[in-house]
Amino acid sequence: MATIELSCHVGVGPVVSGEALVTDDNFSARYDLDRIAGTFSRPQHKLAGQSYVDKIMVFNTAKGGVASAWMLHEMKSRGIAPKAILFNNVNPILAQGAALANMAMCDRFNDGDVTQLIRSGDRVTVNPEAGLVTITRD
Amino acid sequence: MKLNAQEQAMLAGDLGEPRRWAIEHMMRVGRFFDAPDFVEVTQAHIMADTESLGEAGVEFLERMAALPESERRVRIPMITDPRGIDFCHYKRLRQTDAMAALEQRAIDAFESFGIMMTNTCINYQTIMPPVRGEHLAFGDTGVVIYCNSVLGAYSNFEGGPSALAAGLTGRTPRYGLHLDRNRRATKRYRVGCQPRYLSDWGALGGLVGARAGSYWEVPVIEGIESLPGSDEMKHMGAAMASFGSVPLFHLVGVTPEAPTLESVCDPDALAAETIDESDFEAFFARYGDKGEKVDVVVFSAPQLSLLEMQSLAELLDGKKLHRDTDLLAVTSPVVAADARRMGLVERIEASGALVLEGMCFYQSYAREMGEANGWKRLMTNSVKLTNIIGGYGYEPTLSNMENCVASAIAGEIV
Numbered sequence: 001m002a003t004i005e006l007s008c009h010v011g012v013g014p015v016v017s018g019e020a021l022v023t024d025d026n027f028s029a030r031y032d033l034d035r036i037a038g039t040f041s042r043p044q045h046k047l048a049g050q051s052y053v054d055k056i057m058v059f060n061t062a063k064g065g066v067a068s069a070w071m072l073h074e075m076k077s078r079g080i081a082p083k084a085i086l087f088n089n090v091n092p093i094l095a096q097g098a099a100l101a102n103m104a105m106c107d108r109f110n111d112g113d114v115t116q117l118i119r120s121g122d123r124v125t126v127n128p129e130a131g132l133v134t135i136t137r138d
Numbered sequence: 139m140k141l142n143a144q145e146q147a148m149l150a151g152d153l154g155e156p157r158r159w160a161i162e163h164m165m166r167v168g169r170f171f172d173a174p175d176f177v178e179v180t181q182a183h184i185m186a187d188t189e190s191l192g193e194a195g196v197e198f199l200e201r202m203a204a205l206p207e208s209e210r211r212v213r214i215p216m217i218t219d220p221r222g223i224d225f226c227h228y229k230r231l232r233q234t235d236a237m238a239a240l241e242q243r244a245i246d247a248f249e250s251f252g253i254m255m256t257n258t259c260i261n262y263q264t265i266m267p268p269v270r271g272e273h274l275a276f277g278d279t280g281v282v283i284y285c286n287s288v289l290g291a292y293s294n295f296e297g298g299p300s301a302l303a304a305g306l307t308g309r310t311p312r313y314g315l316h317l318d319r320n321r322r323a324t325k326r327y328r329v330g331c332q333p334r335y336l337s338d339w340g341a342l343g344g345l346v347g348a349r350a351g352s353y354w355e356v357p358v359i360e361g362i363e364s365l366p367g368s369d370e371m372k373h374m375g376a377a378m379a380s381f382g383s384v385p386l387f388h389l390v391g392v393t394p395e396a397p398t399l400e401s402v403c404d405p406d407a408l409a410a411e412t413i414d415e416s417d418f419e420a421f422f423a424r425y426g427d428k429g430e431k432v433d434v435v436v437f438s439a440p441q442l443s444l445l446e447m448q449s450l451a452e453l454l455d456g457k458k459l460h461r462d463t464d465l466l467a468v469t470s471p472v473v474a475a476d477a478r479r480m481g482l483v484e485r486i487e488a489s490g491a492l493v494l495e496g497m498c499f500y501q502s503y504a505r506e507m508g509e510a511n512g513w514k515r516l517m518t519n520s521v522k523l524t525n526i527i528g529g530y531g532y533e534p535t536l537s538n539m540e541n542c543v544a545s546a547i548a549g550e551i552v
Binding site for chain 2: 009010011012030031032042061062063064065066067068069070071073074077078089091092093095096097099100105
């Protein structure tokens, strides 16, 4: 059992733990998801067909329009949402959306490309207030 | 963040729960982006279609709208982005009564905040264009990029919750494009051929946006020999924001912050990438082939200006659409009223086309509309729409307005 700590910019939302689902692709709540089923639906997305429910999601950056600011709140209200979303760099829209939804979100990692540092299946704890992400892997 | 006395009073709840929520929400966002303090804004514009709000978002608005009037009224002029429903036509579009009912609830909530239902993404052409240096809290990426780039105003992309928070407090966190240091060019593009149609200007925006690729990049464009008008800038900016999440561009010799290249970057330190004829050809080549059936032609995203409505009326005069092809022209309530008064709506609709107002095609339950109407192959001159609509199950084709209209008449891509 190994534990790795990553430091990042101060984020938003509560402390959460869960299983990581990682891609070097980007993220749009509006265009990439089947928000009813809780899966990635856009065929070209690298996570197409996979479930994001209760996962610690890791992406490169955020895409898409301002609508996403409402969508994390809507997804969380139905309990079909990720626990946290981590980015290399996020745009204001998604950060605003996480602030409304009170969903954990962090970006700007000091140790390099977060899509390489975290692997799918890792156990991850996100502490946005401290700007700290802890990885546990076997 | 540094708060003044008024902001501290809002945070303490002295000015009511909506303003307490608003200032707390913006402090979270401000801390995320290292805002030192708040900046006062003069106008707010909210994007909040019911498809993205959902039941949860509408309930959120309704809870706040039920509080006393003195607590819930916005403090600055605040207007709305397009809605998801045109109540005169939603049945013909096969949208449902449930969609219309949710829409009406959202409208009732907005009105109780004192928000003006302008329902437009071309407010910079029709409502109150900002002036240079004006700080704003605008939603809709196309609105923001136009006002920043063409008018020299200062706005970040404000999602619905943050725009509402800005309206309630009259301020927004000072980060991103409110700071002059973030408005310098970081990417440089030299255009080797001249855009002609609105769809070409959109394609240029798409090409630049895809290459720049981030909210934190500012492209500067050289080599444009003509002077683009408001509609050209509108299509270029909307496409750039859609393809790249880009909120600001400079056009050397045209946009106000870039009278020269040197005014936005150090040319020796920033090498130029070239965009030429072959890039435009490749951009258009990815969308559909001649001879394929067209189900629906859509002019939307952004809404049509009065001049675009006139062009469309002239192209459709004396013509009839193919019986298996629909044509939708989407505009703002202000433009629609003028176009109706001047006979343009009647001329457009005489062909069998439909003029829609106050909505936006892709914010209007596009997937459900497509399935209900059998629309799959969609043709448009909007590069922004081609970028988005594939995610809703459509196969988009891009061409200029003339070819789109000719295809609607022929029933196939010409």
